[in-house]
Amino acid sequence: MATTLQLQQQKSTVQGYDYDLAIVGGGIVGATLACALKDSGLTVVLIEAQPHSEAVAKGQAYNLSLMSSRIYQGIGVWSEIEPKLTPYQQIRLSDADCPQVVQFFPKDLGLHSLQPHFPRKTAPALGYVAEHGILLQALQDFLQDCPNVEWLCPAKVIRTAYETDGVHLDLASSSDIPAAIRVRLVVAADGARSQIREKAGIGTHGWQYWQSCIVATISPEKPHSNIAYERFWPSGPFAILPLPSNRCRIVWTAPHAEAQTLAALDDTQFLQELRRRYGDQMGQLSLIGDRFVFPVKLMHANRYILPGLALVGDAAHCCHPVGGQGLNLGIQDVAALAEVIMIAQQQGEDIASLRVLKRYQRWRRLENLATLSFTDFLDRLFSNHWLPLVVGRRLGLRLMQALQPLKFYALKFMTGLSSRLPKVAQN
Numbered sequence: 001m002a003t004t005l006q007l008q009q010q011k012s013t014v015q016g017y018d019y020d021l022a023i024v025g026g027g028i029v030g031a032t033l034a035c036a037l038k039d040s041g042l043t044v045v046l047i048e049a050q051p052h053s054e055a056v057a058k059g060q061a062y063n064l065s066l067m068s069s070r071i072y073q074g075i076g077v078w079s080e081i082e083p084k085l086t087p088y089q090q091i092r093l094s095d096a097d098c099p100q101v102v103q104f105f106p107k108d109l110g111l112h113s114l115q116p117h118f119p120r121k122t123a124p125a126l127g128y129v130a131e132h133g134i135l136l137q138a139l140q141d142f143l144q145d146c147p148n149v150e151w152l153c154p155a156k157v158i159r160t161a162y163e164t165d166g167v168h169l170d171l172a173s174s175s176d177i178p179a180a181i182r183v184r185l186v187v188a189a190d191g192a193r194s195q196i197r198e199k200a201g202i203g204t205h206g207w208q209y210w211q212s213c214i215v216a217t218i219s220p221e222k223p224h225s226n227i228a229y230e231r232f233w234p235s236g237p238f239a240i241l242p243l244p245s246n247r248c249r250i251v252w253t254a255p256h257a258e259a260q261t262l263a264a265l266d267d268t269q270f271l272q273e274l275r276r277r278y279g280d281q282m283g284q285l286s287l288i289g290d291r292f293v294f295p296v297k298l299m300h301a302n303r304y305i306l307p308g309l310a311l312v313g314d315a316a317h318c319c320h321p322v323g324g325q326g327l328n329l330g331i332q333d334v335a336a337l338a339e340v341i342m343i344a345q346q347q348g349e350d351i352a353s354l355r356v357l358k359r360y361q362r363w364r365r366l367e368n369l370a371t372l373s374f375t376d377f378l379d380r381l382f383s384n385h386w387l388p389l390v391v392g393r394r395l396g397l398r399l400m401q402a403l404q405p406l407k408f409y410a411l412k413f414m415t416g417l418s419s420r421l422p423k424v425a426q427n
């Protein structure tokens, strides 16, 4: 990251603007965009409201898709991140207590041997599990070597005024950060309750699910063997993701009242309930840290762009946590936006114009809609007790286990590799 002096020298090259681009929200999506713009020739300011210590302390863990890993590899941050992630080499998909299990392996996707294109020769994986703090810290470390990026933190954007040739931002901060800046383009990476989106008058559509999500970390007695589980119970999907040091992340979706009851149980009772869904295959389980409950919603912004503004990540869309797609969509958004902006900049176009930004919206809106619809479909399909549907979906799982092409296309979708490949991921 640049010092203020270096940035002031660069700023003088940007006529009438403090920076070319302001990213509001330094979560993983916003920080990834800043990293992706390293060699863009644009001056970038990343504005984050939370102090650094709070931002990295968030106890979340994410499924990181193969597409996201390729994007991080192309940006140049993968070698830092990869040793700290847990790869999973098998996915086991099942329907409640039905014994039929669909098993996915890397060979089902055509990945047979060691992955030579990764910096460390690694066994093929179907995805990775990343802890929030580790991922965010690695991105922030990478930004230390990005002289075109300045990090304003903690600083909150409290007002945005869109002018014909730029955007004026007012900031609130307790430190010596400027109270106002002027930029060509604002990127809203400020999360699901995006103030930037709301104040720009961009509406959304969607709904709250009848479910909440409980997340917890456990330590099983037996090795997790780098297997990811997704088990569909009528009350909602239940996922187990492997973490380093033989820990596992539980993502457990249940109707609101049941989720609140589960969250209020003492540790022993909670573990008993967990074992009823989890089974005994990993021996004794113990809880690590707190449990958190989140409401689950589907949200899609009616548009992703206005002149001088682009929405990315949760500011543009939120989906059901089944399949762990949310963050991955945001990472794909920023890879697409960075590509569109950099090409426009090279061709001398106005990066803040609708003409340019429409290319980003055209690229990502339908792809995101497909994932939002698919996760919604999965949740509804497997939460249904209607006997013909139960029989039909169990037959579907049997077919998927038996038919290689079905597995291949399901995996392509789950890993993000069915989406349009941004240039940064073409390596």
Ligand SMILES: Cc1cc2nc3c(=O)[nH]c(=O)nc-3n(C[C@H](O)[C@H](O)[C@H](O)COP(=O)(O)OP(=O)(O)OC[C@H]3O[C@@H](n4cnc5c(N)ncnc54)[C@H](O)[C@@H]3O)c2cc1C
Residues within 6 Å of the ligand: 024, 025, 026, 027, 028, 029, 030, 047, 048, 049, 050, 055, 060, 061, 062, 063, 064, 155, 156, 157, 158, 189, 190, 191, 192, 195, 213, 214, 215, 251, 294, 312, 313, 314, 315, 321, 323, 324, 325, 326, 327, 328, 329, 330
């Ligand atoms: C229970 C649960 C499980 C999930 N599991 C997965 C998973 O396995 N895989 C996956 O891919 N996704 C998962 N997700 C989704 C994932 O958490 C989100 O998609 C992702 O965190 C969104 O990142 P973001 O950077 O867009 O937004 P956020 O993480 O919300 O970051 C927004 C940032 O903007 C800052 N900010 C807000 N307003 C301002 C302002 N005015 N000025 C300055 N800064 C501001 C905030 O402080 C924050 O740091 C899950 C979600 C839930 C609820």
